[in-house]
Every structure is written in C-alpha cells, then in structure tokens.
Amino acid sequence: MNGSLHSRPRLVDISLNRGPAGLGFNIIGGIDHQWITNDNGVYVSKIKEGGSAAVDGRLQEGDKILAINGVSLENRYHHEVVELFRSAGESVQLRVMKKSHLSNGPATSKPNRNPSTSTLGMLALFSGAVSIIVIIALYKRLK
Incomplete structure (x- = not known):
C-alpha cells in the first residue's frame, strides 16, 4: 500500500576501501550492547570526518549493518562484530539497511522536542x- 507506515526497508550494498584511519565509522549494538530496544542489530554510531565512509557518503549514522563481506551480523556479540571488521581486509562489502524515519530510535535516546x-x-x-x-x-x- 502506498504511503503505508509499514514500508519496505531500503537495503543498500556499499563497498569501502580501508584508509589510514580504517573504514571511518564506529559501530554500536550486538546481543550484549543493544542500541535499539529488543534489537540485537549492529548500527553505525558515528561517521568520522574525512574517513572512507564519509568520503563515500552513502553510509549514515543510524544505518543498520546487516552483513560484512557476506557474513551476517545477526545475533552476534559486539566483540565478534568488531573482530569481523578488523579481519575484513582492505576492501569491505557492507549490506546496509538504511535508517528509517519511523524507527523507535536508540534505547537511550530522548524524544526530540522543541x-x-x-x-x-x-x-x-x-x-x-x-x-x-x-x-x-x-x-x-x-x-
């Protein structure tokens, strides 16, 4: 249904080359560090200025990383995911679910109020x- 609140998530494949400062972003999440309530996913918490991700421009803070080099990040501990990123090589393929404007947001976030x-x-x-x-x-x- 067009205009539905339950629209399909937008999936994107992003290739990044590791630069002098790594891939240029930080992650949060995993089974032991939920960022969004009842979601074990891994999310981009920060894009580092001038890093590979910032130069590429497609990866944004709040995007959910589903896989790295074809390896699913679903139901993994944070330290496992960090190790997958460290051992991923110079060229990294990411499967990303773009941040939804309808998501419930980080578990620790406060509502935006004017x-x-x-x-x-x-x-x-x-x-x-x-x-x-x-x-x-x-x-x-x-x-």
Whole structure:
C-alpha cells in the first residue's frame, strides 16, 4: 500500500576501501550492547570526518549493518562484530539497511522536542489550572 507506515526497508550494498584511519565509522549494538530496544542489530554510531565512509557518503549514522563481506551480523556479540571488521581486509562489502524515519530510535535516546513548544504547553497547563482555581473560588464566594 502506498504511503503505508509499514514500508519496505531500503537495503543498500556499499563497498569501502580501508584508509589510514580504517573504514571511518564506529559501530554500536550486538546481543550484549543493544542500541535499539529488543534489537540485537549492529548500527553505525558515528561517521568520522574525512574517513572512507564519509568520503563515500552513502553510509549514515543510524544505518543498520546487516552483513560484512557476506557474513551476517545477526545475533552476534559486539566483540565478534568488531573482530569481523578488523579481519575484513582492505576492501569491505557492507549490506546496509538504511535508517528509517519511523524507527523507535536508540534505547537511550530522548524524544526530540522543541523547547519552546514544551514551554508553551507547560504555560498553558499552568494557566488552565489557575483559571479553574479562580473559577471555583469565585463560585464558592457567590454562594
């Protein structure tokens, strides 16, 4: 269905060559370091400026790495994944699920809120409470 909230994930194959600073990105996740609640996947946590991934431009923070050189990263411990990256060679093939704008986000993340909107909401709530108190006081006084 077009426009559905359950659209297909976008998979991308990315080839990167290891540079002087490695592949140019950091990862987070695994069975023992879940980044997203109830998800053992491995995610890009940081793209290093000037690194291979940044120069290529396709890999982004928040993308889920599904496989490296054809080896699935599903249900692996973080240290196992790090070792797979270290031993991957100079040319690395990544299978990536692009970050979804509908995902539930990192387990430790805080929701994005516009501070002025939150402040206005609190002010409106406070004003409403004060108005109710004033109305009750006036009602009791008139009785």
